[in-house]
Amino acid sequence: MRIYAIEESGKNKIIEFFKLHWGSSKMVISSGVYDCSALDGFTSINDDGEIIGVITYIIKNDECEIISLNSIKEGQGIGTSLVQAVESFAINRNCKLVRLITTNDNLLALKFYQKRGFILSRIINNAVEKARKIKPDIPPVGYDGIPIRDEIELIKVLNS
Secondary structure, three states, X not given: OEEEEHHHHOHHHHHHHHHHHHOOOEEEEOXXXXXXXXXXXXXXXXXXXXXXXXXXXXXEXXXXXXXXXXXXXXXXXXXXXXXXXXXXXXXXXXXOEEEEEEEOOOHHHHHHHHHOOOEEEXXXXXXXXXXXXHOOOOOOEOHHHOEOOOEEEEEEEOOO
């Protein structure tokens, strides 16, 4: 597994990856509406040259926000390597913290990020209802039958 800047993988490959794993590259969260295929990020590539993970981010002032993270296989270090790549990049850009948003049903993400030093920062009640007005294909029910309603922001203060 190797980590590359997202632009090295080619835009068409990135778009196809998002379509295959998320249905589209459009992300609607309380911080904005994003086309993940147009954002900066990193890809994880296996020995066969296939994309096995993608992370995208934006930088605003001295903060880095992870917009998306997708790994096709859990428990193999793909997500961890991608988050570490973003953290290193953010430190080099003199960012003070990394933030991200996930939904209330995504218990695996909450566990994943907290194990990597992120802390719960705030709950944005009913944020997903607002997002559905822009992206109606967001399902009403998510992982483990949990209704998708709220967004949870996590942050990690960076030590440079």
